[in-house]
Amino acid sequence: MSKWIDISQQLDEKVAVWPGDTPFSYKVNWSKEDSGSVNVGQITMSTHTGTHIDAPFHFDNEGKRVIDLDLDLYIGPALVIHLANKDSIGVDEVSTVDLTGVTRLLINTGAWKNRAVFPESIPYIEPELAAYLSQKGVRLIGLDLPSVDPLNSKELTAHHELTRHGVHILEGLVLDHINPGEYELVAIPLPLAEADGSPVRAVLKKKE
């Protein structure tokens, strides 16, 4: 019987955050001594820290919020592929992969080597890949990177194109210890009613 494997970044004060964004913090805000019964914590974080999903509202004021997203996107079969040493990921890079029946595609680029620091540059998703993936039936793309666009992008073309084609975005995965192949994925966002993104606990189980 195979076990669930964690593919999430640990959330502590060392987690890398987008330059200028809210640092992560957890503290006991109401201690057992003060409350008389329990430790009660407080978390402060950006919705885009660590392993997280983007809701379309992140880059489109009219876009869906986290609560509006279909849970089925984040639970079910997923294909993990390895695409190392790429400047960008487009149709050419993915065309050798058989995507028949694949609704969730997770890409291990291995490009974010030191998780404690935010990367200088990353391989980005070529916007043209969105239509290709959608045509193949892919509805979720996951990456071991903090963005699907170049880090200095203001247009966020890949975010927009993926969304326009019904491909949802999962970022900041840890896939170093995962072999390519077929898995079961669970990466459910919190029921944040208004949010533009949500941290997820992403886990995989090898398909038997």
Ligand SMILES: Nc1ccccc1C(=O)C[C@H](N)C(=O)O
């Ligand atoms: N937190 C930020 C602060 C400023 C500018 C961008 C971000 C992002 O999070 C963008 C990234 N593409 C993301 O979806 O996670």
Ligand SMILES: [Zn+2]
């Ligand atoms: Zn994000």
Ligand SMILES: [Zn+2]
């Ligand atoms: Zn994003």
